[in-house]
Amino acid sequence: MPFARPNKLVAPQTSGLVARQRLFREIEQAPSNGVVWITGPPAAGKTSLAATWLYSGRSAARHSRALWYRIDETDADPAIFFETLALAVAALPDRPCSALPRLTPDALPNLEAFARNWFKTLLGNKERAPYLFAFDDAHRLPPDSTVVAVLAILASALHALDRLLCLSRENPPPLFLSAVSRKRFAVISDLRVEAGEWEDFARDVPSVHGMDRAAFIAMAQRSGRWIADLAVAPSSHPSIDDLRTHPVLSSDRLFAGCSDVERTALLETAFLQTGEEEEWRTLGGECAVSVLTQLAATSALVGRLLAGALHKHDLLFDRLRAAAEMELAPDALSRARLKAGRLLAARGEMLAGVRLLTAAGADDEARDLILGQAADMIASGRNRELVELIAMLSASTRRLPLVRVWHATGRLPFEPSAAREAFRDIWRAAKPAEQPVEFACAVMGDINAALADWSIDAELAWIIDEIDRALPFLTALPAEIHERLVITRAIAMLLGCPTHPGVLDALTHVEAVLPRLQAGRQLLLGAILVNYLLWWRGDLAAARPLLDNLAPLANRTDVPPLATMAWHYGALSIAYRDGNDGAVRRLMREVVAFARKWGTQHRLANAYWVAAQAYAAAGDRAEAAVALEGCIESGLRSGRPEIVGQHFLRGAIALGEGNTDRAIGEATPAYERAGRAGNTQQRGLSGLLLAMAFAVKGDDRARKLIDELRDLAARSHSAIFHLHAGLAEVCHAAAQDRMAAFVAAWNRMAHLGCQLGFRRIAGLDVGHFGHLANLALYRGAEVAVTRALVALWDLPPPQRTNIHDEWPYQVDVSCLGRFAIEVDGKRLSTGSGKAQRKPRELLFHLVIANGRDLEQEWLADELWPDADGDQSLHSLTTTIYRLRKLIGGRAVIHEDSRVRLNPLRVSTDLGRLRDALWCVRDEALATADRMASFDRAVQLYQGPLLPGIAMTPVVLERQRLAVLLANEGLGFLLTLDPADVGRTLRLNRLRAAIGDAVLPDSVARLWPT
Incomplete structure (x- = not known):
């Protein structure tokens, strides 16, 4: 109110x-x-x-x-x-x-x-x-x-x-x-008043008007030079100095100057210190207003506030209360306390009001008053006041179930574990049919305490079952409380018990009631739903529009800060799954600033938990480490360190870096601890790390964990755990060289991964999966879905091996025998005009560098030899921008004063040729593999490098490439049996490919005659 x-x-x-x-x-x-x-x-x-x-x-x-x-x-x-x-x-x-x-x-x-x-x-x-x-x-x-x-x-x-x-x-x-x-x-x-202040008093105090300086000084000396009795006219009432210097003042002196009626009025109003005239009239009648107004005009005992209210000085207030307790008859004393207590409570001064009500013996009235205000007090954050008010009630009243419920609710933010025990004691002892409100409120408190304390364990499922058993008996439960109970039950399922058979019905109910809820509850429940859809169901398509619809609520200042932070948690999760690193950083800045504003930094653990995964998946180890420390610090500040979550993050980061042993070392204690606590999600998250790590090693312990993940996925309707089971199955089959099983598992997993649309996956070693994707293409996996998955997960092509022709590079540059560019499968016209000349020349340099970094100063001098240093560097920056606009912003990397093509985005036939020749030279490979690489190299060499381009670096690289092809090809062919017809045919193809290229004598004389 x-x-x-x-x-x-x-x-x-x-x-x-x-x-x-x-x-x-x-x-x-x-x-x-x-x-x-x-x-x-x-x-x-x-x-x-x-x-x-x-x-x-x-x-x-x-x-x-x-x-x-x-x-x-x-x-x-x-x-x-x-x-x-x-x-x-x-x-x-x-x-x-x-x-x-x-x-x-x-x-x-x-x-x-x-x-x-x-x-x-x-x-x-x-x-x-x-x-x-x-x-x-x-x-x-x-x-x-x-x-x-x-x-x-x-x-x-x-x-x-x-x-x-x-x-x-x-x-x-x-x-x-x-x-x-x-x-x-x-x-x-x-x-104290000094003689020099005479002019101030003479100007402002009527009783000093016309008084000379000496008379003023004498009066000041008599008052002890305190202002209170100098600033008022002489009166028969006691002075402030009387009250200050006489701790025990006789009643006759306290009420000097008052009639018996006025004395009674002062005693009846003794328990109110400040009030409007109507309030004084309510307590002590017209006489109370009259005597207080008189005291305000003639003494410092009572003053007026700017708004007109009359305010007793502390000294008078204390003395009148003591006098009322001594002089009033018990019934009159109780009435005085009762009337003042009701008045104070009505204007919101609950502590003073309830104290007077209980002193007057009106414990039931005080109880009803507290219970009537309890919800508003909790909503406004006045939990400590509520706890203090309940402590004023009698012991028998404090034992009432509903009073105990609100007492535990008040303690919930500060002592969630103790509050949960109190809630549990109440609802266990309550009889649902006879005490429906007490049972419902206590069981809701138990669930809320569990969620606040992150005590998400197997007991939540038990509580849900108890609610289900009690629901038929709660017919007398008010509709509003019944609705809250059903929603709380649904939240318990979505957050803590997603394997419950009724979870889909709970999801449907939450979706239906969400638009009808008050803004703060709508935002909080909506954010809970978003995070359930993301972290359990894996339904990015359903979570995204829901989060967008909630965004206006998240920007309101009248919603609970934790609801806004829960929304940010969902937004971070979507940005992470989208691979939108810029959005992750922006949202983290926003939520950290928001938490600082509202003093809720200790509630940032979830945000840091998501950010650590996002940074690790993006390859930013330093940022991931900072976010991990932020997660740990937030947990410590909250008083509820999340040990299992920390182990999961360390394990996921290690697994993403290919460190399976460390991942196993981190995930194992988390898996065991979550199992003991009955925390389904934490055990599942730790289990997926273990399944993947053992699978990559080819360890058969992965099989049991994969089966657990599939069972959990089926019971919780979780596509995420299905996906991770599939990832582990793919790794396990590949590690054990079970190629038929590998291809089948790859196809299933790739379809599910594309269906989910996640660009970032916890613990995904993109280098290893890039290798598996290439292997899958060579082993006959479905091309379209594999290409889609490679693009979705931004998998890098494996190094030092032949890349399958179907590998989906964003940019493909042909420079052997011709010059052509394809971007996303479409031929790009670079034109021959002046505007495109410098970007093309820059691209030529980057292509022949074959992935090596080029110093920007060297590049600038090569492209603009006649310009000064600053001008040429500026021109280079502009040209890099134009080249990125042409072939894609992520195709060219410019950092630390170096420039190179992004090998994850750009493929060149020159690079593929060099990789093939590297395999030809590798004597550790089987002869058949070297021969296949030789055939691929000759096939790739469609002619001289960038024919017709007269740039000096291109001319030199063209000559070196022809020599390299001849040298590596001949070196391999000469190891074969001279009588082998295949050798002869390959020699002829090599000679035809080289054509009239000038070879050094050391290479030319190797040709068989």
Whole structure:
């Protein structure tokens, strides 16, 4: 329920108060963008000094943004403090509060980071008017309170003309002093009135008008030089000095000047400190308004706030409460407490209100009040307040199941394991037919606690079964709670028990109710659904539009931060599966910045977990290592380190690098630990690493793991685990040279991989699978699906071996006997115009380099020999850009001042010829393999290199290539039997291929006569 702006944010009225110029000067001479700590005993004038400086119009503060905040007992809870401070900011003219994050319990482990960001967001605009903060009654905060540290962070965030005033009966606590620079700190403690202030009092205080200086000094001496009794006219009522100097004041003196009716009115209103006239009238009748108004006009015992409310001084408030407890009859005392408690609770001051209700014996009313507000308190992050309120109830009330449910709910963000035990005790003891609400709320709490604590284990399946058994008995359950129970059951299946037989029905139900949910719940549940579709079902096509539809919700500031982070987790997962490395980096920057803003860095483990896999799959080992450390650190900060997930990441990174032994070493303990915990997904993820690693080694232990993966895939309807089982099966068959099984497994796996559309796979050694893809083509696998899979997974062609003609290079350059370029299978016309001349010449250099790096300075000199260095380098950069536009952005690599063709994207007949000749020369190969490579080399050599191109490097390479072909070919053929007809035929083909090329004598004389 919305509450009015609390009185604690309203400053006192300044009419009738003294603008003390001496103390104004001390405030204004304090360091800029600093802290002024005003300290003194009760009624020393701290509040009136700050109020008059801020609001009287006689100070430098009059053109600034002033925020008044009177601290009370509730402000030790940082959630309440930030919520209330946001209300104060919202009252400013330009309302700069829309971008301010709300403190949730999830941010409490990173409260200091949250506070820094909160104040940076508030104060970041340097062009604004100065902020002036006044925190009254700062002594009410415990010295070691986290809010004291928050105030110190505010002090550090102040800009040039900003000021922070803290009014306290105590000196600054050590926690505050240690965090604030002494250069930005000033203490004002000498608040007694001095003779030189006579003019200020003569101007502002009616009772001093016409009084000469000597009379003023004498009056000041009589009052102990404290301002409280100097600024009011003489009265029959007790003075502030009476209350301050006499800890025990007689009732006659306390109520001096009051009639019996007025005395009764003050006692009946004793338990309210601040209120509007109507509120005082409700508690003590018209007389209460009259006597308080009179006290406000004639003494410092009561003051008025700017909004008109009457506020008792702390000293009077404390004395009246004590007097009421002593003088009122028990029934009257209970009524006074009851009426004040109801009033306070109605305006949102729950702690004070419930304390009075329970003191009045209205425990049932207090219970109902708490239960009625509990959901809103949890939604606004006031968990600690809820726990404290429940602690005020009687022991018998605290034992009620529904009260215990809310007590456990309040503890859930801080003590998830203990909360889960409490929830479980409640629903186990509840009878669903007789206590449907208690059972449903407790069992939902148990599931939520398990998910919050990542206690995803076999017990979730048991809880789901218990819900299913109880559902027929929950006929009296309110429809809203019933719907929440069904949704929670579905979430438990999707996240923690995807092998449950009812998981598909749960999925259908979630999809149906999702559009009807409130924004925050819709985003969170939608993000859960996205991640289920991605990490279990492998349904990228279904997850992508759902994530896009949720994007507007993720940008709203009124949804829970964890829901937005869950959306980012899904977005990261899609970017990872798409192989969109730029999007992964952008999303990581966004979610890390978001977590810092909301103080939820400890919840980044999932994002880092995905990013580590993405970076590793992209070949960026350094980034993957950083993300892995981020994952570990986030787990530690959350207090729930995810050991199994860390082992999985290390194992996946090792497996992707081809280090099967390390992968096995990392995955084995994770697999065993997940099995003991009953965590199906973690065991499956660890199992797929083990299956792949053993399979690559040809170890038959892979067979059992492959069977487990297939069983898990069937029970959870998971295409991902089906795919990984297929990957392991392919590796195992290849390692054991079972070619028929290999080809069959390859075809099945390739079809599934293309169907899923994932470009990146955890633990995929792309080099090894590039070799397997080439082998599959040679062994007769389906060409179309293999080509599609190679392109989808960006598999590199194997090195130092013959690449199958069907290998799907993005760019194919022919330069032997002709010059032609094909991009994605289509012939490209490079033209002969001037605009294309330099990109073609650059391409010629890169082609004859055959994958070697070329220094950019050398290239620039070759292409622009007459230009100076800077100009030629600029021209080279432009030409590289134009060549990339021609043949593809990823076809040319330009990094570290070196340029080369990307061997993963570009194939040349020159490169294939050199690979074939390398095999011809390799004496370790079988003669038949060398002969096949010789035949391929002669077939590839369709004529001289780049005929008609007169560039010197091309001419030299043309000559070297002819010599290399003749030398390697003859060297191999001369090892064959001279009587072999095949040898003779190959010699003739070689001679025809070489043609009239000029060979050195050392090669020419090798020709058989």
